Amino acid sequence: ADKLRVAMLVKSLGNGFFEACKEGGLEAANELGNVELIYTGPTAATAEGQIELMNALIAQKVDAIAISANDPNALVPVAKRAAERGIKVISFDSGIASGRLLQLNPSNASLIGQKQVQMALDAVGKEGGEVAILSATAQATNQNIWIAEMKKELAKPEFSSLKLVSTVYGDDQADKSYREAQGLFKSFPNLKAIIAPTSVGIVAAAKAVADQGLIGKVFVTGLGLPSEMKGHVQSGATKSFAIWNPVDLGYTATYAAVQFTKGQLTGKAGEKVPVGRMGTLTIDEKGEAAMAEPFTFDKDNVLKYAKYF
Amino acid sequence: MRRDLLLAAVILGLALLIGWRAPVFLTLGTLDDIATDTALLTMMALAQMLVILTRGIDLSVAAMLAFCGMAAALTGQAFPDAPVGLLLALGLGVGGILGAINGAFVAFLKVPPIVVTLASMSLYRGATFLLSGGRWVSSHDMPAAFRGFPTDRLLGMTHLVWFALLAILLAYAGLRYSRFGRSLYAYGGNPSAALYVGIAPGRVLFSVYAISGAVAGLCGALWVGRYGIAFTDAAQGFELQIIAACVIGGVSIAGGIGTVTGCLLGAIFLGMIGNALPIMAISPFWQMLISGAVILAAVMINRQKGRATKIILRPKTATEGAR
Amino acid sequence: MVLAVEGLKKSFGAVAALRDGRLSLTPGRVTALIGENGAGKSTLVKILTGIYRPDAGSLRLDGAECSFASPQESQAAGIAAIHQETVMFDDLTVAENICAGHWPLHARGWRKGMIDWKALLAQAQAVLDRLGADLPLQARCGDLSIAQKHLVEMARALCHDSRVLIMDEPTAALSHREIEDLYRLVRQLKAQGVAILFISHKFEEIFEIADDYVVMRDGAFVAAGAIAETDTNALVAMMVGRAMGAIFPKRSVPIGAPVLEVAGLSHPTEFDDVSFTVRAGEILGFYGLVGAGRSEVMQALFGLTPISGGAIRLAGTSLQLNGPKDAIAAGIAYVPEDRQSQGAILPMSIRDNITLPLLNRITGGWLLAPKKEGAVAEAFARRLAVKAPDWHTRVDALSGGNQQKVVIGKWLATAPKVIILDEPTKGIDVGSKAKVHDFMSDLVAEGLAVILVSSELPEVMGMADRIIVMQQGRPCGSFTRDEFARDPAHGAAMLARAATGA
Amino acid sequence: MTSLKLAPLPPSSFTWGLRLMRRWELLLAVLLVLVMAGNSLLSPYFLDPYNLADATANFTEKAMIALPMALLIIVREIDISVASIMALASLLIGLAAEAGVGTPGLVAIGLLTGLAAGLLNGALAAGLGLPSIVVTIGTLSLFRGITSVVLGDRAITAYPEAFTDLAALKVIPFVSLEFALFLALAAVFALVLHGTVIGRRLYAIGLNPIAARFSGLNVARTKLVLFALTGLVAGLAAVFLTARIGSTRPNIASGWELEIITMVILGGVSIAGGAGTIGGVVLAVFLLGMAGFGMGLLNVPGIVMSTLIGALLLVAVAVPQLAARLRPKGKA
Numbered sequence A: 001a002d003k004l005r006v007a008m009l010v011k012s013l014g015n016g017f018f019e020a021c022k023e024g025g026l027e028a029a030n031e032l033g034n035v036e037l038i039y040t041g042p043t044a045a046t047a048e049g050q051i052e053l054m055n056a057l058i059a060q061k062v063d064a065i066a067i068s069a070n071d072p073n074a075l076v077p078v079a080k081r082a083a084e085r086g087i088k089v090i091s092f093d094s095g096i097a098s099g100r101l102l103q104l105n106p107s108n109a110s111l112i113g114q115k116q117v118q119m120a121l122d123a124v125g126k127e128g129g130e131v132a133i134l135s136a137t138a139q140a141t142n143q144n145i146w147i148a149e150m151k152k153e154l155a156k157p158e159f160s161s162l163k164l165v166s167t168v169y170g171d172d173q174a175d176k177s178y179r180e181a182q183g184l185f186k187s188f189p190n191l192k193a194i195i196a197p198t199s200v201g202i203v204a205a206a207k208a209v210a211d212q213g214l215i216g217k218v219f220v221t222g223l224g225l226p227s228e229m230k231g232h233v234q235s236g237a238t239k240s241f242a243i244w245n246p247v248d249l250g251y252t253a254t255y256a257a258v259q260f261t262k263g264q265l266t267g268k269a270g271e272k273v274p275v276g277r278m279g280t281l282t283i284d285e286k287g288e289a290a291m292a293e294p295f296t297f298d299k300d301n302v303l304k305y306a307k308y309f
Numbered sequence B: 001m002r003r004d005l006l007l008a009a010v011i012l013g014l015a016l017l018i019g020w021r022a023p024v025f026l027t028l029g030t031l032d033d034i035a036t037d038t039a040l041l042t043m044m045a046l047a048q049m050l051v052i053l054t055r056g057i058d059l060s061v062a063a064m065l066a067f068c069g070m071a072a073a074l075t076g077q078a079f080p081d082a083p084v085g086l087l088l089a090l091g092l093g094v095g096g097i098l099g100a101i102n103g104a105f106v107a108f109l110k111v112p113p114i115v116v117t118l119a120s121m122s123l124y125r126g127a128t129f130l131l132s133g134g135r136w137v138s139s140h141d142m143p144a145a146f147r148g149f150p151t152d153r154l155l156g157m158t159h160l161v162w163f164a165l166l167a168i169l170l171a172y173a174g175l176r177y178s179r180f181g182r183s184l185y186a187y188g189g190n191p192s193a194a195l196y197v198g199i200a201p202g203r204v205l206f207s208v209y210a211i212s213g214a215v216a217g218l219c220g221a222l223w224v225g226r227y228g229i230a231f232t233d234a235a236q237g238f239e240l241q242i243i244a245a246c247v248i249g250g251v252s253i254a255g256g257i258g259t260v261t262g263c264l265l266g267a268i269f270l271g272m273i274g275n276a277l278p279i280m281a282i283s284p285f286w287q288m289l290i291s292g293a294v295i296l297a298a299v300m301i302n303r304q305k306g307r308a309t310k311i312i313l314r315p316k317t318a319t320e321g322a323r
Numbered sequence C: 001m002v003l004a005v006e007g008l009k010k011s012f013g014a015v016a017a018l019r020d021g022r023l024s025l026t027p028g029r030v031t032a033l034i035g036e037n038g039a040g041k042s043t044l045v046k047i048l049t050g051i052y053r054p055d056a057g058s059l060r061l062d063g064a065e066c067s068f069a070s071p072q073e074s075q076a077a078g079i080a081a082i083h084q085e086t087v088m089f090d091d092l093t094v095a096e097n098i099c100a101g102h103w104p105l106h107a108r109g110w111r112k113g114m115i116d117w118k119a120l121l122a123q124a125q126a127v128l129d130r131l132g133a134d135l136p137l138q139a140r141c142g143d144l145s146i147a148q149k150h151l152v153e154m155a156r157a158l159c160h161d162s163r164v165l166i167m168d169e170p171t172a173a174l175s176h177r178e179i180e181d182l183y184r185l186v187r188q189l190k191a192q193g194v195a196i197l198f199i200s201h202k203f204e205e206i207f208e209i210a211d212d213y214v215v216m217r218d219g220a221f222v223a224a225g226a227i228a229e230t231d232t233n234a235l236v237a238m239m240v241g242r243a244m245g246a247i248f249p250k251r252s253v254p255i256g257a258p259v260l261e262v263a264g265l266s267h268p269t270e271f272d273d274v275s276f277t278v279r280a281g282e283i284l285g286f287y288g289l290v291g292a293g294r295s296e297v298m299q300a301l302f303g304l305t306p307i308s309g310g311a312i313r314l315a316g317t318s319l320q321l322n323g324p325k326d327a328i329a330a331g332i333a334y335v336p337e338d339r340q341s342q343g344a345i346l347p348m349s350i351r352d353n354i355t356l357p358l359l360n361r362i363t364g365g366w367l368l369a370p371k372k373e374g375a376v377a378e379a380f381a382r383r384l385a386v387k388a389p390d391w392h393t394r395v396d397a398l399s400g401g402n403q404q405k406v407v408i409g410k411w412l413a414t415a416p417k418v419i420i421l422d423e424p425t426k427g428i429d430v431g432s433k434a435k436v437h438d439f440m441s442d443l444v445a446e447g448l449a450v451i452l453v454s455s456e457l458p459e460v461m462g463m464a465d466r467i468i469v470m471q472q473g474r475p476c477g478s479f480t481r482d483e484f485a486r487d488p489a490h491g492a493a494m495l496a497r498a499a500t501g502a
Numbered sequence D: 001m002t003s004l005k006l007a008p009l010p011p012s013s014f015t016w017g018l019r020l021m022r023r024w025e026l027l028l029a030v031l032l033v034l035v036m037a038g039n040s041l042l043s044p045y046f047l048d049p050y051n052l053a054d055a056t057a058n059f060t061e062k063a064m065i066a067l068p069m070a071l072l073i074i075v076r077e078i079d080i081s082v083a084s085i086m087a088l089a090s091l092l093i094g095l096a097a098e099a100g101v102g103t104p105g106l107v108a109i110g111l112l113t114g115l116a117a118g119l120l121n122g123a124l125a126a127g128l129g130l131p132s133i134v135v136t137i138g139t140l141s142l143f144r145g146i147t148s149v150v151l152g153d154r155a156i157t158a159y160p161e162a163f164t165d166l167a168a169l170k171v172i173p174f175v176s177l178e179f180a181l182f183l184a185l186a187a188v189f190a191l192v193l194h195g196t197v198i199g200r201r202l203y204a205i206g207l208n209p210i211a212a213r214f215s216g217l218n219v220a221r222t223k224l225v226l227f228a229l230t231g232l233v234a235g236l237a238a239v240f241l242t243a244r245i246g247s248t249r250p251n252i253a254s255g256w257e258l259e260i261i262t263m264v265i266l267g268g269v270s271i272a273g274g275a276g277t278i279g280g281v282v283l284a285v286f287l288l289g290m291a292g293f294g295m296g297l298l299n300v301p302g303i304v305m306s307t308l309i310g311a312l313l314l315v316a317v318a319v320p321q322l323a324a325r326l327r328p329k330g331k332a
């Protein structure tokens, strides 16, 4: 029979996180056999670019698409059109609002929020202090959900010693994120920690801390890739950070997408999606499913994982 | 001159105003940050000014920056022992070549600069992608010395600031004391007259684009070291900011008019706004709006009062004319 | 013989600008180079000054074969030139304009190779002193008057002690007094043994200043000799290759009712209190020095320049001009002084040029009507005897005189009541000039009112029924034909005096 | 003819477009045929009416703006702010939608916003005579700046279904309303530029603005109208883009200005003014659109495409120049 063609449409090409997702996707494709993975994405992280690529994928009549979206709404119409043409669309990482069969969250949003706040508290110590959030673009779905979760956590008594003073946006650009971090140091001289739930932002913030000689005074935490963060963990700018394994995420997304092409699954709440070595996903009432708990890296284990992603 | 003073006064007033709202702004540390942040913009704006003086424009500078930065980063990755100087020289050299390609089209094939650099902007950006295979090179892949170099200090100032100071000095001396520099003003002021006084337009144009490329290349290597990352979209849209710095600094897009001081002030102005907004906790979203408004204000202030009026009538009395 | 050239050839694409350039210059003598427009005079000059490289031919300096690869090499060989085109950097200072291209450098010390601004100022001051010109060295050239600019150009040419000085139509923009100054300078240089090449279309100048002549036609050498042994008619015959008739074919035409009445026309900075009346069948001359503001007045009449006061009445009705469109509709036509930039759209065809101002009238305002347009264009191109294969020909493929005919044709096609001709024969050779004058006579014969703006005394005196003289934006005298034509010498002196305010 | 009188110096102005115009369009057409043939050979999915219809959606908004942009460039002006005008128009459409305005109202607001923005550009560039490249770099920042200040980290997504359906509306099978509108606009623009008095005047202004003014044309007003028209069409494009993606963010359509200008220049419109045809622009639009779609089908990254476009543009402008140089002297 013809090969099953599954497309992985990512936010932008060149991003280390998604390159790792691609590895996982290839792994799943190999494991399942008879599956061809098409890895694609725009050069700049825009919704318009992704829409064009969706059109091209629809035209190729691929069997399934797993997308990490730059905009939760803009991609809905085109996703629906794909569905009309019989293509199974799921989203992963950064979801689309509707028109997809499943949104695969790398983890549970509240777990991610809690984890990051916990890491910040661990870094600054019991006496707490001022913290700030350095996000990616102001429209990024997942970022905003996590930020909302973090705010919820911060309101709890166990985190009352942490005071959120500002949220800034680095647009996932190295230079902009760097400048925003610098601005934070200046506006908030007593700043103790920056939480950057983005792999670009966390590196830029850690570099800014190191460049300004603030190691030991300001700690950076958040979500990042071990390979990019290992230097900063060793220098002490970051004590710990978290991430789910992007290889696993790519694997799971691809595996799940293939499962949907088989025809039994419809994306209804309660359905179970078997995803190979990652076990089984359970679809909740919002049409979402979580993969795993985020994994924490510190100087004891970062080198080991830096080789992989 | 009067214009430069006005701009300097505006910058000073704005600085005081910001300092009043957020006292941290008026510290040496902030000054140091603004200087470091503005260094690349300043160097690029000075190079762009040379191009604009000759009635041209170089839209491809940010793309050249990305390409050369990537080239330097990849080289650093492949040869971790390569000295920093070599990587910077590599950026400079590669940039010079890219710029020379632009220059050849403009100077010898007489294609309008905006067309050439619009095309090469896509081309060089794409070449960056092809060169890197779309990968990002992040700081840990680069030699530590290279990564630290731009912000390492010499006599209390970061290397970036020293580079910018050197660029300012070179630009000033070059424009004031070299025949090449004066030819830029002459050519930009009146290209056909320049031909008559023996200025070779081909050479002038070619050199100016090659210089623009070389500076962009050097800045690319510094940019990558500074921000610890090289990727295809590095400094996307930077060209507009650079041109804006020139325009705000009073460089005339019609050629032949522009000073190092003005250009520097234009860059400082933009750098200051960029730095002040986060400090004042004003949403960064204001940045674009403000720079747009300032560009428009600047062109209106710099408006050349055309040569429409020759003022043929002599004033009736001498005192009237003196007023 | 300091400089001699032979068999010089130069083509631009299909145009053979120079086919056989031949010339020799002697120290202490002024050689006049004459020829019709496009004869290749300026091209020859540009080869001598290293701006163009010849396709063929030889150039000998002091008897030795040489060639110039750049303007600098020519300068170094002692050749300086004042070019026909204005060579001026408006945003640079007077001093730098004089030294542009050969900025003096420090010869030693740590500043070796850098521009020596002190020396530059000294050099500029020295040459201005030699010219007896009093110009501020640090003034921006853009702020100078046209005569002052001319001094700067002259200073640039004299900045080096040249052995050869070339002047390509140096007097075209000068007043009488300035021309006298120029003559004095030329004689002084001549006495110093400088060889001078002098290009002009004005014979009175040639006979005044030149010792020898060289005539060119169609890019080739025709004849050379001593001025003392020839006369105007002979020169003209050599230039055009045939004999010429009378130059100013003034015909007497009955003068009718007033067509255009202007009263107290004023502008804040350019002109003040201009009043006059033109009648049907009349040619009204406007004379003055270049820069007197005549063009500004005419452009105001045409709606191009807004006025601050005064009234314009055409055929009895008063006009409010908000732009050239209104003027055209009312029946005013303006043939501007700069044919190439203001008059014609060079890359467009003859037809498109002629019909441009009246497209609405021909077509009804929307769709183009190529046939009707062609008919109009052809009619006027015929009437003016434009020399061209057909009306599809692009105007930049025509000779200067023919371009001017197209521009005049375009304005006649609007069926004006008044036609303003601003320097209609500027830079046009004798043959074309005569045709334009002839045509002017035809126009008044048909009952049009004509305003002729000219800086050439013989032309206004030859053609006008009445002359208004302007000086620095104000009218300063009105003369009838009786007054100036009875005794031409006396009339010329009178007009010149009025124009210079002496 | 014996005496030709040309400009005294070699023309520094750029007239290749004029000379090459006819041949240029032919070249574009040949390239388009080659691209179509290549695409159909390389991908079995290319010649599929559904797919081709989808493909048009990728470039229709840009293509619409390329039409008035071509006119602007013909009269020696340029508008770099078009993509920002789209963002601003989309913002106001979004705010109105949130306030409950109906679909016709939203369309009107989009058009009016574009028109107003274009008028501002026109007033500054044509009215005050400021260089349009600088003015529109300024308004580029200004318009998008306003959008980001107002939106902040928000995105507007509350569009009525009737409005978002505009994008999906088909006038006949496979031809969307938007695409049909583009074709109609192209026809109108072609007629105006090549068949009417207005077009002749635009060329005249582009070839010599001074002589055009001296011939009674109102140059400043014409330019003002063109800037306003460009804004209006950008507003129209914003309506369709907003409807198509159902979402307004500050970075909507960012970077489009350069793609649009590239279409126009590749279409043979000379940046020096006075030369170019709508036919050429339309051919360039299809060439770029089809090449882009074809590469998308082969899953070639978009940036490779823009690299090729850059190279194509350089070759396109260089070849006529080189040819002119290599041509033996003395023959025209």
Ligand SMILES: Nc1ncnc2c1ncn2[C@@H]1O[C@H](COP(=O)(O)OP(=O)(O)OP(=O)(O)O)[C@@H](O)[C@H]1O
Residues within 6 Å of the ligand: C012, C015, C016, C017, C018, C035, C036, C037, C038, C039, C040, C041, C042, C043, C044, C084, C400, C427, D003, D004, D005, D006, D007, D008, D009, D010, D011
């Ligand atoms: N750069 C050029 N490109 C093409 N043709 C040129 C160029 N320069 C001059 N020509 C042509 O060469 C011929 C000679 O021109 P040239 O300027 O030497 O004439 P001229 O004798 O100086 O005329 P005038 O009296 O009008 O100044 C003309 O037909 C002119 O159109």
Ligand SMILES: Nc1ncnc2c1ncn2[C@@H]1O[C@H](COP(=O)(O)OP(=O)(O)OP(=O)(O)O)[C@@H](O)[C@H]1O
Residues within 6 Å of the ligand: B310, C143, C144, C145, C146, C149, C288, C289, C290, C291, C292, C293, C294, C295, C296, C337, C422, C423, C453, C454, C455
């Ligand atoms: N200061 C100046 N600098 C440069 N060019 C000048 C200057 N003054 C006048 N001119 C030029 O000289 C020519 C005549 O100037 P203007 O129109 O002011 O005088 P006019 O007496 O009205 O003109 P004309 O006698 O030529 O009809 C014009 O081409 C103008 O551009």
Ligand SMILES: [Mg+2]
Residues within 6 Å of the ligand: C041, C042, C043, C084, C168
């Ligand atoms: Mg000449």
Ligand SMILES: [Mg+2]
Residues within 6 Å of the ligand: C291, C294, C295, C296, C337
């Ligand atoms: Mg005049």
